[in-house]
Amino acid sequence: MGEPQTDDVSHYLSDEQVRQGIEAMFFAYRGFTRDPDRILETMAYGRAHHRAIHFIARSPSTTVNNLLGILGVTKQSLNRVLRTLIADGLVESRVGQSDKRERHLRLTEAGAKLERQLSDAQRARMRDAYRAAGPEAVAGFRTVLEAMMEADLRRKYHAIGEQDP
Amino acid sequence: MGEPQTDDVSHYLSDEQVRQGIEAMFFAYRGFTRDPDRILETMAYGRAHHRAIHFIARSPSTTVNNLLGILGVTKQSLNRVLRTLIADGLVESRVGQSDKRERHLRLTEAGAKLERQLSDAQRARMRDAYRAAGPEAVAGFRTVLEAMMEADLRRKYHAIGEQDP
DNA sequence: ATTGGAATGTCAACAAAGCTGACATATTAT
DNA sequence: ATAATATGTCAGCTTTGTTGACATTCCAAT
DSSP states (O other), X not given: OOOOOOHHHHHTTSHHHHHHHHHHHHHHHHHHXXXXXXXXXXXXXXXXXXXXXXXXXXXXXXXXHHHHHHHTOOHHHHHHHHHHHHHTTSEEEEEOSSOTTOEEEEEOHHHHHHHHHHHHHHHHHHHXXXXXXXXXXXXXXXXXXXXXXXXXHHHHHHHTTSSOO | OOOOOOHHHHHTTSHHHHHHHHHHHHHHHHHHHHHHHHHHTTTTOOHHHHHHHHHHHXXXXXXXXXXXXXXXXXXXXXXXXXXXXXXXXXXXXXXXXXXXXXXXXXXOHHHHHXXXXXXXXXXXXXXXXXXXXXXXXXXXXXXXXXXXXXXXXXXXXXXXXXXXX
């Protein structure tokens, strides 16, 4: 509403421009996951393990249910991943203090080590892209990504790193 | 090199900011695929079919080999998808004129109809996000995504829509 | 105190979509 | 002629998602 309707300003909403954005998203996501993927394929782990490790690292002592909400998969699917991570000694599952039905998850020392390895690789690529693009571009990048999220995921996205998730 | 090193400018490259970008990418990608996914799950198709349909629509008469390069999967994997799309009359495969080993792919009328349906849904979300973020943010978004791509994919990304791919 | 619901775990079966390896068939290039 | 290329296909395996069913444990409310 109320945008100036010059050719130049409306152009960025044209089908062609939006299609190019879609393709950019597709190709960029491949770069985004490639480095961690390469590390993981040398082990018996995949992208699902990476995601679990990432969000456990970011929200230590998170519950299984909270993790389910963030990852958007079924408990059976997550459970299969967690089972191997726990069996391999990368993740620790503790019964909740107040609610003993809950399991609180945290990385072990070995888990934290792998997390650092994966995160370092992914952040290095991301940081290189950020540096190449510059701060204003990064701000725009973040703005558009946020606008693309579903509302409930946007809330979860903002809640990460806060005190009580 | 040579960036001014004030707190404000270096902050966007901090681990915390980069991590947030990684998470934004993860959550946004879910929104990015969600609308087409919902349409596809009512049929016997998945995301792999969508990708094939998308790039055939964008580069009509593309060859199997070219598509393989863009999608980054094995020929067996792509062939499984193409086989069903051809059998269902959504994609047409023609023997090449100059090189008869090649198969040139294009959408049939039915294929183009599904492509429009999927593309409309995905572009609508993307356009809403673009509009909410504004043209400068979109420019930054595109810049960062390009910087995240692998070099060979960046070339392919730019080659799409050109005369001779 | 019992009952109902929530959180979790587990089993089984299945599907989508990736992979490797092997092999066949045209066709083109050397 | 021979080698390389483009494609298709078969078989089998992996990861990661899905449903459905069922058990356990615990909290909370009647």
